[in-house]
Amino acid sequence: MLDVSELLRPEPAFATKPVVQFRDYTVDPNDRIKERVRKLYHEMHTKMTVDFVKERRASWLKFDKFKATMMDAIRKMSEFLDESDPDVDVPNIMHGFQTAEGIRKEHPDKGWFQLAGLIHDVGKILHLYGEPQWSTTGDTFPVGCDWAPSVVYRETSFQDNPDAKHPVYSTKYGMYKPRCGLENVTMSWGHDEYMYQVLRHNKTTLPDEALYMIRFHSFYPWHSGGDYMHLCNDKDLKMLPWVLEFNKYDLYTKTDDDLPDVEALTPYYQKLIDQYIPGVLEW
Ligand SMILES: O[C@H]1[C@H](O)[C@@H](O)[C@H](O)[C@@H](O)[C@H]1O
Numbered sequence: 001m002l003d004v005s006e007l008l009r010p011e012p013a014f015a016t017k018p019v020v021q022f023r024d025y026t027v028d029p030n031d032r033i034k035e036r037v038r039k040l041y042h043e044m045h046t047k048m049t050v051d052f053v054k055e056r057r058a059s060w061l062k063f064d065k066f067k068a069t070m071m072d073a074i075r076k077m078s079e080f081l082d083e084s085d086p087d088v089d090v091p092n093i094m095h096g097f098q099t100a101e102g103i104r105k106e107h108p109d110k111g112w113f114q115l116a117g118l119i120h121d122v123g124k125i126l127h128l129y130g131e132p133q134w135s136t137t138g139d140t141f142p143v144g145c146d147w148a149p150s151v152v153y154r155e156t157s158f159q160d161n162p163d164a165k166h167p168v169y170s171t172k173y174g175m176y177k178p179r180c181g182l183e184n185v186t187m188s189w190g191h192d193e194y195m196y197q198v199l200r201h202n203k204t205t206l207p208d209e210a211l212y213m214i215r216f217h218s219f220y221p222w223h224s225g226g227d228y229m230h231l232c233n234d235k236d237l238k239m240l241p242w243v244l245e246f247n248k249y250d251l252y253t254k255t256d257d258d259l260p261d262v263e264a265l266t267p268y269y270q271k272l273i274d275q276y277i278p279g280v281l282e283w
Pocket residue numbers: 082084085086121137138139140217218219220
């Protein structure tokens with residue numbers, strides 16, 4: 001018999017555990033990691049307003065905070081543990097290399113894709129320079145319009161967000177026009193948008209597909225939830241398959257057990273950095 005679920009989203013052979021065990025956001029007060037995750041999103045969903053995002057963008061998008069090469073920034077991720085992630089309990093540097101190596105195995109010819117895998121979460125360096133975890137990590141969603149049903153903890157964690165009472169922001173389209181395109185949508189502030197903007201500011205030669213994956217990889221309510229399609233234009237729909245291809249490696253290579261040998265892999269990825277985003281960058 002044909003199993004339709006396999007047609008919809010085939011389970012990748014490389015997944016480090018059964019796919020249903022990833023992204024488990026059920027609530028369990030006795031589970032240390034589940035409580036860590038729930039509390040982080042509660043704070044995010046309470047405080048992530050249009051005004052907050054405007055203010056953070058105005059500050060971070062000056063790129064006057066520090067200077068570092070991409071490899072230095074990657075190495076900094078060994079000091080960072082993502083508290084929003086139910087599937088990872090080791091420093092984030094491991095996850096970057098796991099993602100990149102997963103991509104490299106199946107797309108050996110696409111250096112740009114592998115590099116996108118390595119750097120996609122490096123925007124979390126925000127936290128090492130003062131940004132709280134709740135506005136650095138976690139899934140993203142548009143601000144300035146109603147929160148869609150597939151946002152995690154949608155029913156229980158937005159009650160105290162001031163935008164819930166706003167006459168425009170609380171409506172389906174909010175401050176947006178139908179099919180305005182995601183590039184014209186203001187996303188919740190976090191590591192995706194920051195990394196995308198850092199790459200552009202520093203004139204990366206990575207292709208559009210890579211930039212798009214990086215910018216929207218945490219937008220699960222869209223790429224996996226199927227929500228917010230009313231804000232998408234043709235470009236977004238054309239890019240969606242790339243975001244989903246990226247997501248396979250981002251999510252299913254996560255494991256705390258089989259950790260990559262960062263030193264041994266560094267020379268290979270340094271070459272890709274030299275090709276696509278060389279030198280000292282402004283952050
Ligand atoms: O907890 C994770 C983590 O913060 C990831 O980096 C982000 O991309 C995911 O969307 C989120 O669920």
